[in-house]
Amino acid sequence: MSDKILMKGNEALAEAAIRAGCRCFFGYPITPQTQLPEYMAKKMPKIGGTFLQSESEIAAINMVLGASAAGVRAMTSSSSPGISLKAEGISYLAGSDLPAVIVNIQRGGPGLGGIQPSQADYWQATRGLAHGDFRVLSLAPAGIQEAVDLMGTAFDLADKYRMPVMILGDGIIGQMMEPVRLPDPVTELPEKPWAAKGTRGARKHNILNSLYIQPEELERVVRERYERYAEVEKNEVRVETWLAEDADIIVTAYGSTARICRNAIRAARADGIKVGMVRPITLWPFPSAAYAEAAAHAKGFLDVEMSMGQMIDDVRLAIGCSRPVRFFGRTGGVVPTPAEIRAEIDALCKEVL
Template identity: 60%
Template sequence: MGEKVLMKGNEAIAEAAILAGCRHFFGYPITPQNEIPEYMSRRMPEVGGVFLQAESEVAGSNMVYGAACAGARVMTTSSSPGISLMQEAISYMAGAELPCVLVNIVRGGPGLGGIQGSQADYFQATKGGGHGDYKLIVLAPSSVQELMDLTITAFDLADMYRNPVMILGDAILGQMMEPVILKERPKQDLPPKTWATVGAKMRPKNVITSLSLDPVKLEKHNLRLAEKYKRVADEQVRYKTYMADDAETLLVAYGTCARIAQAAVDIARERGLKVGLFRPISLWPFPYDALQLTAQESLRVLVVEMSLGQMIEDVRLAILDSKPVCFYGRTGGMTPTPREVLDEIEKIVEEGI
């Protein structure tokens, strides 16, 4: 513990899960996240855990459902097309309030798309994805160390709120190597899983279901979930800022794009442009209030994404009509360069936006 090691993002996620006490992993191969199941297949037997390669993402995510019912800390990982296949289980787990950690190492889409990094699954992750009124807690790391730290956090949040938590990465974060420090996990005071189906010994039976045929009861359940989501929104907003205090142009970006945007901020500052960065870390709950406050003194906001523009809708909800919200994005697996972002900054500054 405490040692600095060089790790691939995908492997950092896997090791973080082990550190968080996850001993059950179910998954199905898909590029660009195969290092995770490969790592787990080596590592799980060493720590007395279970690695199982499922027959599909559909089955894998339902194995997660089962393991979560049995009270285990459990994870599955995939990339965009595979995450689409998991939406059924995700909706059921949200409905049945089962804790689990899901990782999406996003690649370009739609359809089979490509295998290069993308952020085009933002809507799917934060606005539903599956059917029904529900929310996932969605965390967006932007370094290998953060992949590790937030994966550990994800397990705690899942147990704390009895809710699936998604780590939204991308192919670049998954494939890159950076130094990480393996940290001892701070002890969390988590509620006991008295609801788990582990055998009705000396207690009435437990039933886990998302079925509620009586709409009166289902509405009550939905409202109770809504209260929980509100609690999460009050307690779990995460974000970081970089040189944002005096920024006339405020960039908003998450994940890999935030790294690129930060490089653009550095070059812009060298050129005397007052540019800063707001980086949402929790994509749900989205840091609406914090962004509004940070942007208060800015003249304009520029959202940078590896998509056609998805998070920008949340940014607009935060900023409302108080100032212009511009967008620069690359999609299909292409990545914006710091130079491109800088050009865009200069363009909007020049145009007087």
């Protein structure tokens, strides 16, 4: 008998969140992530948690803000257009130093776009999520077990650094089924002395707020927040390298696209081409050092995304443009094939070897 169970990505993320201590879920259905709220709707009432289907995405993210301010582990999930609607609330979470987990199971865009898998929200997740100076810690699982493991990490990091954490998946991660080993439910959660959960007359009340009228005061608060971000950049970078040690060519991709790249890399290796991979697991903080290391011996990089090319900016910055970075992407919900990626590897070889 197997000690693993077969789970759909969306459902596995929901179960992992509950086991990580999430007790408030607010959301609104949208393909391809609807099974996540659906699972929460069934499970939360049974364990004394709260599931609420809000009237809109904007309402949902502000309910997350409220629950988080009260010290509860809270989350929301959506897909690309829904995340855009949540943007304002995410900025307020960041500005109020509140932890929260936000899942984005990306679909094609812009606008309503399509419903098939996409990675066109990379810039949104790593840069311009909403107005203001702030960061969101972004985690990109490439499989269901990793998604489950990163969910626990997401809640822990959100609490530790008091900031929103995003799990950035796509339609493939949301919809596919893989065997998973679920973690034991957490029994102890970190203390939150800052939470607004009643003073019982024993202390001064806590205020959670993002409004600072005095410029000097706002600057001080933002600077303090950026000191925390520096800690995140120092401590929380996660990356996987594969066959990179002797590689002439580095293929780089995140999430499910990295899985597809593996097939192409295996095929190229079988033909004697020295190809390796760098796969960021944290998109912010970006694992720049792993790229710089690979650039010491690699002659060229191939960046593969389900977008028109967004992460490629970070790859170029990471290696200081010291090597050619070729781009291959499919977009709009079209998923690249191993054969297409293999052809790009060959083309890059001609260019740099």
